[in-house]
Amino acid sequence: GAVVSQHPSWVICKSGTSVKIECRxxxxxxxxxxxxxxxxxxxxxxxxxxxxxxxxxxxQGVEKDKFLINHASLTLSTxxxxxxxxxxSSFYICSARDGRNSPxxxxxGTRLTVT
Amino acid sequence: xxxxxxxxxxxSVSEGAxxxxxxxxxxxxxxxxFWYVQYPNQGLxxxxxxxxxxxxxxxxxxxxxxxxxxETSFHLTKPSAHMSDAAEYFCAVSGGNTPLVFGKGTRLxxxx
Numbered sequence: 001g002a003v004v005s006q007h008p009s010w011v012i013c014k015s016g017t018s019v020k021i022e023c024r025x026x027x028x029x030x031x032x033x034x035x036x037x038x039x040x041x042x043x044x045x046x047x048x049x050x051x052x053x054x055x056x057x058x059x060q061g062v063e064k065d066k067f068l069i070n071h072a073s074l075t076l077s078t079x080x081x082x083x084x085x086x087x088x089s090s091f092y093i094c095s096a097r098d099g100r101n102s103p104x105x106x107x108x109g110t111r112l113t114v115t
Numbered sequence: 116x117x118x119x120x121x122x123x124x125x126x127s128v129s130e131g132a133x134x135x136x137x138x139x140x141x142x143x144x145x146x147x148x149f150w151y152v153q154y155p156n157q158g159l160x161x162x163x164x165x166x167x168x169x170x171x172x173x174x175x176x177x178x179x180x181x182x183x184x185x186e187t188s189f190h191l192t193k194p195s196a197h198m199s200d201a202a203e204y205f206c207a208v209s210g211g212n213t214p215l216v217f218g219k220g221t222r223l224x225x226x227x
Contacts, residue, residue: 034158034159036158036159038209038214038215044151044159044161044215046158046159049158059158091214091215093214093215095159104153104203104205104220106215106217108214109214109215111214
């Protein structure tokens with residue numbers, strides 16, 4: 001079945017550096033990808049919707065300049081956390097679908113720890 | 116480790132009928148359980164969640180779910196379906212400090 005791969009699965013970085021997280025659809029073309037943030041013991045928060053070839057749509061309260069999203073191809077979307085701070089430490093999860101009425105597939109998540 | 120099984124990839128009900136979407140989970144630690152809904156071209160929306168305490172959880176739009184540890188289930192129900200409930204529903208489990216693990220989803224159709 002369809003698989004969404006996230007990389008890396010976990011990353012530790014120093015405060016002030018940038019981190020890039022990749023989300024790939026392995027056997028389908030993902031016209032839309034979603035990026036979520038999950039805080040410990042809490043639910044997901046939708047950060048942005050990424051459509052191939054166009055700018056991402058960010059949810060209210062999400063800093064566009066801090067969380068850069070690029071959906072350059074139908075199989076790859078990237079989330080870059082710029083100038084990371086300890087409060088950015090979280091799980092980041094992506095999901096993707098290959099069409100309006102097709103199933104949604106989730107990545108395994110990326111655990112970001114900023115020291 | 117956690118896993119989720121949603122029984123039935125597609126459920127169809129008549130308007131006004133009971134909605135029952137099934138979710139079974141496995142978890143090596145006390146689970147945190149969630150139900151999400153997704154409408155076409157939108158992101159996930161949280162319907163309800165169970166963390167601790169009361170096992171019957173009420174959510175938005177008239178949905179509720181009951182955590183049954185003995186059955187490792189967290190089924191989602193609504194007494195009376197409405198046309199606007201047609202969407203895709205996802206059950207998810209977390210160990211608290213672990214990423215959410217999602218089921219494959221159940222598409223709910225509501226027939227007038």
